Amino acid sequence: MAQSGYKAVIKEGFLCPVCHQDLRSPNALLVHFQDLHSEEQDLLTSIKDLVSKAKKKILKSDEQELEVNKYIPKQQYFLDPANVSQEVGHFRDHTEYFKDVRRNRLDHRTTETNKLIIRLDKLIHLDGSARKQNEQELVQWLDGTTVTRCPSCASTFNITRRQHHCRLCGSIMCNSCSTFLPYEIAKSIVTSVYTLNKGDTTIKNDMDSIRICNHCMGLLETRRRVQISQIEKPLICQMYEQLHKVKCELEPLVDLYKKYSLIDV
């Protein structure tokens, strides 16, 4: 996507994959897709069917297993620790509701972060010469004439405290409320963490950096931290997984060993 960015106009937002129309919100996109491109829906429904059939089958086999468990004879000795099998009592699942609430809240945040990533990707591929102008074309800078105070620390702007623009969201803040994001780091943010070490070397001016506001920085950092934590596994964990795997392989062999060990030498 980044390479084609120079020539063709890249659209961002909730685009319909068929007619490239920007629908502005995920719900609107879903409605649009269902209304206008219903012929493509056939494929979707057939996939859905398949999934639901598989689900039914799995659930059914689970039920059968439960049925078997029900007919365990009543315990002989009342407090005998050996026979304490009983079907699982009643329970109630709130996971769906929980995820609904969470999704509603996080959707906004995710959209915003993704927007920033796309913009950042474009920004680091800009040429040095007309950089400022290109930057402003990409992101609409806020008009600074009416802003007299920094919105985040509320100190007045003057000759020593000048206005700066965040290159990612275009908002205004003072020097102390902004950070410089070096290209090197920006690059690693944009590239997927999973291919981190393979990275290309197309960017030359490594010393350059982009001024962004603390809010955008926070969003980017959170995303990065989550991604890293997902793939990072400490040594003990890897060893444990290995151990577990070996254990699973060994378990069937133990029975075999016991059988053989009974044969007198």
Next chain:
Amino acid sequence: MNVIAAVKAYVTKMTDENEPGMKILLMDKDTTSTISMVCGKSEIQQKEVYLLERIDNINANSNVGLNYLKCIVLLRPTPQNVDLLSKELRNPRYGSYYIYFTNIVAKADIKILAESDEQEVVKEVQELYMDYLAVNPHLFSVGLFKCIDGLSFPSHFLIRTVQSLSAVLLSLKKTPLIRYQRKSKFCKELAQKLDELINKESSLFAFGQNSYPVLLILDRRDDPVTPLLNQWTYQAMVHELLTINNNRVNLSNIPGVSKELSEVVLSADQDSFYAKNIFLNFGEIGQNIKELMEHFQAKAKSHQKVESIADMKAFVENYPQFKKLSGNVAKHVTVIGELSSIVAKHDLLQVSEIEQEIASQNDHSSQLQSIRKLVNEKNVRDSDATKLVMLYALKYRNHAGNEVPALIKLLKKRGISNFLLNSILNVLEYAGSHACENDLFNVESAVKITKRFFKGLSGVDNVYTQHKPLLHETVEELIKGRLNEDLYPNTSIGNQHFNGRVQDIFVFMIGGTTYEESYSVFTLNATYQGINIILGGTTIHNSKTFLEEVENAVKNIPKKHTKHLSHLVV
């Protein structure tokens, strides 16, 4: 119906539901007790749970690099816990969270949590109803000590009790008909609150059940005698003499006890000797422990000779079992040794004989004589002497010629502490407050009730187990469908009568139940085929905790029934 198995099934569900991997279990104070009652640590570890943590005691230093752990959260749905958990979710220390609440949780609380989960670490949110302590398969406790305060049931304790009871019902999938003791206002309050909850959550309690379960709510005040008696079955005796607290017995007071035996766990689930002897009487246990010792010695001998390869193989294979057995033998020998030394030292056999006689026979003059004799005995403990007078006072409180004042004077001469002397009056107030309250519905006369607690069973060969708790008779009447509808009404509005045979019975005792009653329910379960009875209580008493509960229950209440005695105690 088995409450231990019910909680275990939930634990298995909870630990099996997520993908394999190392897990941590995050709990609160109450859920820690719930889990420890049914699972040993090694049992939990087999389910890949390697760390246990308390949510109210999170170690701030340990928040680095644990995100490869899956966190199973098991909490009661209290506002404090929701608050602590939402803080935890904002800065998650573990990779993923599987949240389980032990009771009904409010939608609003789930919303708070969902809004805190900014990093999408929560995978599962469920309600698993195990908000109670499962003690034996047929016995559970709420874990509420001193739940009656100044002759009223404080609302937070009432709510807690309703929650626990509803969890028991949900975990066993039963929606019962609620019957309660009419003359007790606590029973009525509890029955109404529980009924309200069942109606409010009618979708939860909609089980396609083919039997009619009954929940019978009783009041401890109706039978203050049972918790005062000395016990002779294993579990009850250990609780009376050494105190069982969440399956744990503290033995550190015994001189010369080794360090690993200073606190032992008595769980019928993991200890087959205990499971087999839990309801046997002291004599039989002595016999069994002797057999266990002999078995152990034979094993130990066979271990001494390791001469051939085959011996070595056998040794290696049997050693873990042998080790386990030796730990078990040491534990029970210590416990039983301590029990028998207490029995011998304080003449408990004699004391108990008189206690049983008072509880189940009517021979005023000879009982009075025996009490006088024992009160002057040096070996008898102060508490036992006091309890004898207490039993006498309870039994003969309506008897014109009773000599309670004289006996109290005698105790005073012995130099008994004020607490114990006061507790005699407290128990009389406690029992009296019940008999006189709500006279309108009080069909039975006070004399008849008094007779009822003391009604014994003739033809019992063991003099130490003549007494049967009142509960035994009440439940038996219920099973036979003869329990008086006026004394024990039900909460259903339409006053529907079902004539079907009762199958599943829940009995709940406000003010705490006892192990003697548990034994009684056990024998009822064994006698009546096809009937399942589960007993519960706000707590499980021995005589010491019961007297504290009584003191709390009648404190700050003007003394109505013991005015004539109060001058003796001051």
